[in-house]
Amino acid sequence: MPRSGAEARSRLKQAALELYRENGFDKTTTAEIAARAGVTERTFFRHFPDKREVLFDGEADLREDLTKSVAEAPEGLAPLEILLRAFRKAGRIMERNLPFAEPRRDLIAATPTLRERNLAKAATLAEALAEALRQRGVEDRLAGLAAHAGWATFHHATQAWISDPTRELDDYLTEAFADLRTLGAEVRAAKSPPAS
Numbered sequence: 001m002p003r004s005g006a007e008a009r010s011r012l013k014q015a016a017l018e019l020y021r022e023n024g025f026d027k028t029t030t031a032e033i034a035a036r037a038g039v040t041e042r043t044f045f046r047h048f049p050d051k052r053e054v055l056f057d058g059e060a061d062l063r064e065d066l067t068k069s070v071a072e073a074p075e076g077l078a079p080l081e082i083l084l085r086a087f088r089k090a091g092r093i094m095e096r097n098l099p100f101a102e103p104r105r106d107l108i109a110a111t112p113t114l115r116e117r118n119l120a121k122a123a124t125l126a127e128a129l130a131e132a133l134r135q136r137g138v139e140d141r142l143a144g145l146a147a148h149a150g151w152a153t154f155h156h157a158t159q160a161w162i163s164d165p166t167r168e169l170d171d172y173l174t175e176a177f178a179d180l181r182t183l184g185a186e187v188r189a190a191k192s193p194p195a196s
Contacts, residue, residue: 001099009047009057011037016054017103025051025111053092055104058093063128066090070132079138083150084131084177087157091169094158101162126151153180 015036019028030051032046048054069086077085095102108114130147134140157176161169 005047008037008039008043012039012044012047013057013100014053016051017100017107020055020107021103025107025114050135052114055107055114056117056121058097059125062090062093063070063125065093066125070129071135073136079142079146080150080177080180082133082136082194083146083154086129087154087173089148090154090169091158091173095161095169098162098165101158105159105162122151122155137154149180 012033016028016033019032019036023032028051030044031041033051033054034041037044048057055142066086066089069089070082073085108118126148127144129151130144133143133146138146153176154173157172158169160176161167161172
C-alpha cells in the first residue's frame with residue numbers, strides 16, 4: 001500500500017494510464033485502476049471524482065500558476081507577451097511530465113468523452129486567462145481574444161513538442177508565438193490600401 005497521499009495519487013495515475021492503453025478508456029473501471037495501484041476504490045475517489053479526471057490532474061494548479069504569472073508580469077507588456085511569459089513558466093512544469101504527456105494526448109485523441117472534457121477544460125483555462133488580463137486593465141474584447149488565441153498557440157506548441165521532444169518546449173513556444181504575430185501582420189497588410 002502507498003505510504004502517502006501523493007504516492008497513492010501517482011500510482012493511481014500510472015495504473016490508469018496503463019489500463020487505458022491496454023483495455024481502452026471506456027472498458028476500464030475505477031475498481032480496476034485502484035486494484036492495479038494497490039489501493040481501495042474508496043481511495044481512488046478520495047483523489048479523483050471520476051476516471052476522466054485522472055488524465056486532467058493538475059489542471060487547477062496550472063490555471064492558478066498561469067493566472068498568477070499574468071498578474072505578476074511587468075507593466076507595459078502587450079497581452080500576448082504577458083501570456084507568452086506565463087506559458088513559458090508553465091512549460092517548465094510540463095517538461096517534467098513528458099512521460100505522461102504523449103500517452104495522455106493519444107488517449108484523448110482516441111476517446112470522444114475525453115476530447116469533450118479536454119475542450120471544456122481548455123475553455124475554462126482560456127476564460128481564466130482572459131479574466132486575469134482584464135484585471136490588468138486589458139479591454140474586455142481584446143482580453144478574450146488574446147487569451148483564446150494565446151491558449152490555442154500554447155496548445156499548438158505543446159503538441160509539437162510532445163511529438164518531437166528533442167528540442168525544448170520554449171523553442172516551440174517562441175516559434176508558435178512568432179507565427180501568431182506573423183499572421184496578425186498579414187491581416188494588417190491585407191487591410192492596408194495599396195500604395196498609389
